[in-house]
Amino acid sequence: MGATRRGQPGWSGSVQRVIRCDTRLVASYYSQRLGRGPLANPSLQDVARVLTLAVNEMQRLEYLQEWFGKDCVDNPDDLGKSAMPLVDYIEVETGRRNAWPIAEDFGPKLAEEFEPSLQPWEDELFDLMEFFFLHVSAGVTGDFHNYNGCGWHYEVFDPGPARQRFRDRLNRTLSSYGDGFRLSNEGRVERTAETGLDELLDTPIRTKDPAIAERVAGAVALFRNRNRSPDDLRNAVRNTFDALEKMRPEIKVHMMKGDEGALFEIANKYTVRHLDAKQRGEYDSALWHSWMFYVNLSTIHLMTRTISREDARR
Template sequence: MDEDFVLRWPRALFKAQTADLLNRRQDLSDWSERCELLLEDVFTTTTPLEEFQRLREASRTGEWGEPAPNPFVLTPEQKWLADLLARADSIQYVGFRRPYYTERLGGRLNDQISLETAGHEFDLLVSSLTRRGYLEQVFGKDCPDDPSDVNPADVIASLHPGGDLWPIDRAALARTPGDFLDLIEVLHDLVSAPRRRRFHDWSGCGWHYHEFSPSIGRAVYRWSVNRILDRTTLGLRLAEEGEDRGRLVAVTDRARSDLADRMVSRQDESTSGVVRHAIALFRGRGVTEHDKRSACTALARVLEERRRLLEDKLAKKDEGDLFLIANRFAIRHQNAQQQKNYDPLFLDWVFWFYLATIELSDGLIARDEGLA
């Protein structure tokens, strides 16, 4: 059973889309067809789709003039989908290849992969997404009745004129890591998940996809690409939230990554934009010392605006120490009294310290306003 239900979507996205379909089961005339597309896209095996189709066929006993089904009673296939949603947390993800006998015997059990292997897995991923219609909105459908006049290479070149990125050349990806990373970002902006489809059986044409969702497509893409990148030594992954969403950012430990994700989602009208921009500056691909210093300066400004709050909640000396770093070490101001001869690595510590302090101040404000 476990091996017959294997997810290739992020679990939270699968649960959200399944719940949405169940809630709209009375409103969608093609509800079953949408479910079939979702099941085919979400799982790596055909078992979930086939089970759903068997239940659907078994319930197709109606004739003209029969009363409409009771909207408050789930049909067999609807109940099956609801049961699937209820056990979604126990469904396993698609795994990576396990080592074979001689690999285990030789002790080659390192999970890290080379850039060449990453390029190979990325190529397989893009091929899979293409077959599932994720690039059909931008590349078109090359139908025998209506051949597409879109050249995918031209679409890619219009976004990235500096390199020959399409079609994917696995060997070239390993030789030129910059082009590989650029292509990852370019395709993020192009993928879009289809929500509906129709089958065209003329001359082996196949499925035509439509009603595309960029947000779903990009979420699936980011999750899939990050699973590849996390096994490399590149130290990069696609950002999930913030103004740099879909761009490669430097990887930190899980606790700091979670902190950054929480902070880019905060809703404070006066400071949320500043914080999101600071995070994008700090974790950007190719970040410089100047970028990190600017990010720290932006966070120091947010803390300055909340200085009175911190004065009320912390001992005055402790509150002042928060700004001593920014004022004394060439972060917030530039003058002759500031210390400039220090290791730039300290900027990392200052940034995360300030970001965590802003989160602390958010919590203090929420508590005082009765929101926490």
């Protein structure tokens, strides 16, 4: 039997197909909640495996069709919007040659032989995650080709459902990898906050002052940076203190005098805003700077909401 074409037997008319993807996943299973099991402390190999499984699922669901085409007997040269094979487009976009599919011995074996750390292989994996996030989309409308089980040829796509499903597949493992990571709503691999505090970092600051908004955004970006250094963390804390300093007149009005004084005593007596001999530096900066960051960010949210409410009353 010869190949069929649109308008001939084997093709249905243009229809709309509504994609409903149930992306509600269990946050963590029993063993993971107890700090045991394969997802409790995943290795780089585990992360590579999860990425492979997630991309395979995207391919089965036709979520890569928009960018990389569809394997069809009627149009074997369909390469989608990329106009080139997947492995070549990855190289064009990321500079990484022959990065897909991921080799079974990816990471640890290569690192032990050639590199002192896993950082280069981690960078490659995270680049691939961000790449695929940007290039998945769910088909919405198109034609159904029933010849040889070909399936849907979409013309209109919606990236939202596909990106959400892709994130869900990866984040359960990423959250327990190393110090904790996530693929954000914007498709960036970044550090996670302590359990229950991601929402604090994601919530927009309620302020009309661009200086405060800029300081807070910079602080959160530094804190989330997956390659964050101790200095980055200290600078994130310093940015939050700068934002609080900008609001200090309002803080004096709305906070108890002792609380306001204690807040800025931390800022000025520890090695955050100043580095002279008067500052105290004999503390675990990773722990205490994280604590200062969360406290300051919570205070900024409290004060900006209080100020906004008072403005509305006036």
